[in-house]
Amino acid sequence: xxxxxxxxxxxxxxxxxxxxxxxxxxxxxxxxxxxxxxxxxxxxxxxxxxxxxxxxxxxxxxxxxxxxxxxxxxxxxxxxxxxxxxxxxxxxxxxxxxxxxxxxxxxxxxxxxxxxxxxxxxxxxxxxxxxxxxxxxxxxxxxxxxxxxxxxxxxxxxxxxxxxxxxxxxxxxxxxxxxxxxxxxxxx
Numbered sequence: 001x002x003x004x005x006x007x008x009x010x011x012x013x014x015x016x017x018x019x020x021x022x023x024x025x026x027x028x029x030x031x032x033x034x035x036x037x038x039x040x041x042x043x044x045x046x047x048x049x050x051x052x053x054x055x056x057x058x059x060x061x062x063x064x065x066x067x068x069x070x071x072x073x074x075x076x077x078x079x080x081x082x083x084x085x086x087x088x089x090x091x092x093x094x095x096x097x098x099x100x101x102x103x104x105x106x107x108x109x110x111x112x113x114x115x116x117x118x119x120x121x122x123x124x125x126x127x128x129x130x131x132x133x134x135x136x137x138x139x140x141x142x143x144x145x146x147x148x149x150x151x152x153x154x155x156x157x158x159x160x161x162x163x164x165x166x167x168x169x170x171x172x173x174x175x176x177x178x179x180x181x182x183x184x185x186x187x188x
Contacts, residue, residue, distance in 0.1 A: 001030075005037050015078040017044060019071045027068045034072050044071035044079070047187045083182025090183065094176050097163060102178075107160045107171035111137050112144035121146055126154075130165020137169065144172075 008018060018038070022030045027046070035043065047069040056063040073079035094104040116123045122142035125134035137143050143150065153159050159170040 002033060002037070005033065009037055009074060012074040014075055015073075015080075017071055017073045017079050019047075019069050021049075021067055021069050023067050024064060027070070030070055034070055038072040038074070042073045042076045044073055044076070045187050046070055049188075081185050083180065084185050085182050091176070098160075100157065100173070100175075102175045104177075105173040105175045108174055110144055110159070110170045110172050111141040114142055115140045116142055118142075124150075126150060126159075126170060128161055128165055128170075130161055135169060 005018075005020075012018060020030060020034070031043075031046070048066045049069060050066050052063075052065045055065075093106040095106070096104045112119070112122065114122065116139040119142050122144070123137060123139070124143070124147050125136055126143070127134050145153065150159075153172065158173045160173050161167045161170055
């Protein structure tokens with residue numbers, strides 16, 4: 001495979017990439033070979049694809065349902081993947097229960113992965129407009145935006161408390177019309 005991969009690298013455009021399918025037993029060897037030819041810094045991902053949907057009950061060990069696809073760029077700084085069209089399942093979470101003029105949206109959590117001691121500026125009250133109650137985030141998961149950004153989100157009508165204000169914490173409205181077309185591919 002070595003001479004073939006060297007030749008294939010020469011044929012790639014500067015913003016090109018190569019994807020090589022391999023089974024589990026040879027993945028490590030191929031990765032070493034491709035690291036040498038393409039350079040480890042040009043490694044994109046080790047993808048898996050499901051090649052079988054039924055178990056091999058006659059297997060002596062484990063039923064293998066997937067193979068690997070190793071991806072390397074010729075020059076990682078030049079390579080960018082194309083976006084993939086959103087599936088019906090990904091679009092399923094979008095609706096417009098409050099008839100927002102900006103169109104369909106989905107709500108996402110309004111907290112971030114930091115705790116109060118890590119980000120004390122993200123621990124502040126937000127007033128629920130339905131109940132008038134000031135709500136604080138959990139100490140282990142503070143708000144995802146500072147108070148200034150939250151005020152802007154409130155002014156823009158982007159905080160969602162549920163149709164009747166029943167949610168204990170706000171969620172942020174993300175409008176489909178404001179998202180980039182498609183999604184970044186993943187490794188599955």
